[in-house]
Amino acid sequence: MSELAIDVRGLVKRFNDKAVVRGVDLQMPKGQVWGFLGPNGSGKTTTIRMICGLLEPSEGEGRCLGFDIRKQARQIRDATGYMTQKFSFWEDLTIRENLAFVARLYNLPKRGQLVDQTLAKLGLTERQNQLSGALSGGWKQRLALAAVTMHKPDLLLLDEPTAGVDPQARREFWDEIHQLSNQGMTVLVSTHYMDEAERCDKIVYLAHGNILTQGRVADVIQRAGLITFQGKGEQVRRLAEQLKGTPGVEHVAFFGAALHISGRDRAKLQSAIQALPKDDTHWQEIQASLEDTFISLMQDAGKDTREHG
Numbered sequence: 001m002s003e004l005a006i007d008v009r010g011l012v013k014r015f016n017d018k019a020v021v022r023g024v025d026l027q028m029p030k031g032q033v034w035g036f037l038g039p040n041g042s043g044k045t046t047t048i049r050m051i052c053g054l055l056e057p058s059e060g061e062g063r064c065l066g067f068d069i070r071k072q073a074r075q076i077r078d079a080t081g082y083m084t085q086k087f088s089f090w091e092d093l094t095i096r097e098n099l100a101f102v103a104r105l106y107n108l109p110k111r112g113q114l115v116d117q118t119l120a121k122l123g124l125t126e127r128q129n130q131l132s133g134a135l136s137g138g139w140k141q142r143l144a145l146a147a148v149t150m151h152k153p154d155l156l157l158l159d160e161p162t163a164g165v166d167p168q169a170r171r172e173f174w175d176e177i178h179q180l181s182n183q184g185m186t187v188l189v190s191t192h193y194m195d196e197a198e199r200c201d202k203i204v205y206l207a208h209g210n211i212l213t214q215g216r217v218a219d220v221i222q223r224a225g226l227i228t229f230q231g232k233g234e235q236v237r238r239l240a241e242q243l244k245g246t247p248g249v250e251h252v253a254f255f256g257a258a259l260h261i262s263g264r265d266r267a268k269l270q271s272a273i274q275a276l277p278k279d280d281t282h283w284q285e286i287q288a289s290l291e292d293t294f295i296s297l298m299q300d301a302g303k304d305t306r307e308h309g
């Protein structure tokens with residue numbers, strides 16, 4: 001039996017002749033947690049849907065949990081939990097009714113007992129008869145996660161599961177993801193949050209339908225070879241415009257109140273800083289963050305697209 005949960009090659013998806021996924025190869029070992037990142041519209045959802053057999057690729061092939069993504073969608077569905085971006089409950093059904101509905105959908109045995117256990121694990125037994133629509137965003141996502149894992153899938157595909165959820169609830173959600181992973185589940189999760197990317201064994205970064213980089217977070221940052229300086233001070237907002245377009249300054253971005261400038265030539269970055277009007281801004285070289293790296297990758301990918309049409 002293959003040790004790869006996902007093994008797909010050359011996946012292409014075209015909608016009305018426009019390629020939105022342009023040749024994705026993904027080999028993901030079982031038991032790991034991988035993050036799927038990339039700007040809006042880069043093709044993450046489309047790729048996930050092809051992997052789990054919901055969408056037929058225009059080109060390419062592969063296996064998910066050993067099943068052919070083109071021919072064995074049903075088997076993949078039965079062994080996979082897929083939480084879509086807009087996972088929605090019947091808001092006018094109770095919490096219990098929603099779980100019971102999913103259990104019936106998967107034709108699970110001992111449904112009543114299973115729903116009881118799931119409610120207890122979630123800590124929602126007391127509230128089981130409340131309408132799901134009344135739950136907070138964080139609770140809704142936890143309920144959704146419980147629903148898509150009730151059939152004990154081998155692979156969990158989560159599409160931006162924590163969008164719009166507060167930081168505390170996101171943390172709790174991730175604790176649950178890691179617990180599921182400890183039980184042997186393989187998890188592929190798409191996200192726009194850098195702190196979530198850092199919790200993954202590996203990340204895959206997609207832009208314009210292509211994988212631009214993948215690997216452990218530290219390796220991805222190191223491979224990008226970015227040099228970053230951070231500026232802090234009262235005047236820093238005024239400096240940003242001035243720095244844009246300066247030779248050697250490849251990108252300029254605010255991180256809270258601090259300004260980051262990055263490039264690949266340290267001397268040029270230093271010259272750019274020295275040429276600034278003297279004020280109280282304090283500059284220091286820092287290690288490039290994952291976000292700096294992604295901003296840079298995205299800008300490079302943008303240039304590529306413009307250059308190559």
Ligand SMILES: Nc1ncnc2c1ncn2[C@@H]1O[C@H](COP(=O)(O)OP(=O)(O)OP(=O)(O)O)[C@@H](O)[C@H]1O
Nearest residue numbers: 015016020038039040041042043044045046047085
């Ligand atoms: N059924 C469809 N028909 C036509 N175009 C589509 C369809 N589904 C997706 N697209 C387009 O494909 C591109 C990739 O979309 P996709 O949802 O895969 O991106 P994404 O990386 O998941 O984005 P986000 O981070 O915003 O969720 C987008 O331009 C989208 O508009």
